Amino acid sequence: MATRLDRLSGWLYGQPSLLAAIAYAAWAINIVLGRFVAGHIPPVMLSFLRWGLAFLIVLPFTWTHLRRDWPLIRRHLGLFTVLALTGTSAYNTMAYWGLQYTQAINALLIQSTAPLLVALWAFMLFGDRLSTRQATGIAISFVGVIAILSRGDIGVLGEISFNRGDIWFFAALVVFAFYSALVKTRPRIHPLSFLAFSMGWGALCLVPFLILETASGRQTVLDATTALVLLYVAVLPSSVAYICYNRAIELAGPNRVAALYPLIVAFGAILAIPLLGERPQLFHLLGCALIFAGVIVATRNGRPTAVKEAVKE
Numbered sequence: 001m002a003t004r005l006d007r008l009s010g011w012l013y014g015q016p017s018l019l020a021a022i023a024y025a026a027w028a029i030n031i032v033l034g035r036f037v038a039g040h041i042p043p044v045m046l047s048f049l050r051w052g053l054a055f056l057i058v059l060p061f062t063w064t065h066l067r068r069d070w071p072l073i074r075r076h077l078g079l080f081t082v083l084a085l086t087g088t089s090a091y092n093t094m095a096y097w098g099l100q101y102t103q104a105i106n107a108l109l110i111q112s113t114a115p116l117l118v119a120l121w122a123f124m125l126f127g128d129r130l131s132t133r134q135a136t137g138i139a140i141s142f143v144g145v146i147a148i149l150s151r152g153d154i155g156v157l158g159e160i161s162f163n164r165g166d167i168w169f170f171a172a173l174v175v176f177a178f179y180s181a182l183v184k185t186r187p188r189i190h191p192l193s194f195l196a197f198s199m200g201w202g203a204l205c206l207v208p209f210l211i212l213e214t215a216s217g218r219q220t221v222l223d224a225t226t227a228l229v230l231l232y233v234a235v236l237p238s239s240v241a242y243i244c245y246n247r248a249i250e251l252a253g254p255n256r257v258a259a260l261y262p263l264i265v266a267f268g269a270i271l272a273i274p275l276l277g278e279r280p281q282l283f284h285l286l287g288c289a290l291i292f293a294g295v296i297v298a299t300r301n302g303r304p305t306a307v308k309e310a311v312k313e
Contacts, residue, residue, distance in 0.1 A: 016252035023241040028267035030237040042218040043096035053234035055199035065190040086179035088202035094172035101165025112145040117177035118258035137298025141262035144290025152283030259298035
């Protein structure tokens, strides 16, 4: 049994599209839960608890790798700090803050711009360009996103209003897109070392802002429901999803992985049926079909984007 599991995990670790899909499924649930606990846990506290708990959970499994890689981490502390801030603490805090004031449909619509934001950062930083196939796939997926968010009625989109929460959520996405483009340049350390450092250092960087938030009178309501939410966000969206996402970028480059980003909307629509009691409708089927078709177009028979050589020791 152990040998089979090892073979399965070894095979999975070489499948960028599947790894990205796992990460996006976990993050689709995270968006819903982030909106759900918006009135119970302030954004900085939620982000701090998410990454602090995740760090404590993974530390026993990463300690050996972290000790071995520490000299290289310390040598490139500036780059690792930027990655920790943009990939974990700053991005999530801004997103959670935005989710307090925006509607789920707005957040999902903003999420659909992620492939273009990643492509823009990849071009600005490294000169990487979207291929025609990737751009076509993104366009097809975007039509599917619109079909789902408009519930089959394009006129609904004209009634959407944007507020400060939307601005913060979009700014958070810009920050994460920067991380997505930059993460491929990290020094070659063990993935678990990188994950643990990003979690722990990202949580510590939030402490000054946590003190300010607490001093402002924002209170945390901890009950059984929020405890379960915290446990989920500390394990799947934080630990499992980031391992999968970072590995997918390492294998295929940021543009190809970003082309799969509309899967978050598709997974959100699928999960809304059992979790929120929504009835399956034709626009669900049409939208998800277009999103998956766009993903296939963007990734099928394409050579992975050439990943620039990472910083060496």
